[in-house]
Amino acid sequence: MSAKTSAKKRKSIPVLLGLRAYARHRGCAPSSVEEAVAAGRIKRDPGGLFDRDQCDRDWKANTRHAGAEKPAEISAEPVSTGGLKPPDYNESRARSEAARADRLELDNRVRCGELIEVAAVVPLIDLIAQVINEGHEQVCARFPDEVAVEENPRLIRKRLKEELHGVQHRLADAVRQFQKSLKRPAA
Numbered sequence: 001m002s003a004k005t006s007a008k009k010r011k012s013i014p015v016l017l018g019l020r021a022y023a024r025h026r027g028c029a030p031s032s033v034e035e036a037v038a039a040g041r042i043k044r045d046p047g048g049l050f051d052r053d054q055c056d057r058d059w060k061a062n063t064r065h066a067g068a069e070k071p072a073e074i075s076a077e078p079v080s081t082g083g084l085k086p087p088d089y090n091e092s093r094a095r096s097e098a099a100r101a102d103r104l105e106l107d108n109r110v111r112c113g114e115l116i117e118v119a120a121v122v123p124l125i126d127l128i129a130q131v132i133n134e135g136h137e138q139v140c141a142r143f144p145d146e147v148a149v150e151e152n153p154r155l156i157r158k159r160l161k162e163e164l165h166g167v168q169h170r171l172a173d174a175v176r177q178f179q180k181s182l183k184r185p186a187a
Contacts, residue, residue: 042062135171
């Protein structure tokens, strides 16, 4: 028997593989092989095994690879851009670098405590409103009784000023407490 005849006989003997072995050969999951069988892209032999060479040919012929699209028809006519030019590379790069620098500057200002997020300010606004409302209610509850017995307008103004000054101090204390809660440990 010649070397050519022997080589032909070796080629004609099919290499039969099980599901997992064929999946390993293809470099895919066994479920992908099962999907290909269910879709009719490849077939098992009567014994339930896969003829490696035949299945490889069928797989290639019947499987659309991810990202592959049908080839577009090539037209001899030039494509119109509607008068628009693509942006210059250097301009695009400069815009990209400027935007990146802006983002880094904002991040740096947030880290330094110069800027805070809007979501962090909402509790402060609620706290300020609460302190003002409580102060207003307290002044309104105490002040009329004190003013009712006092006839001197200067003393009334002085007493009102003291009450409002107390509300301002409570408000300033609340804001300082809020600022402390925003302090982050140094990075």
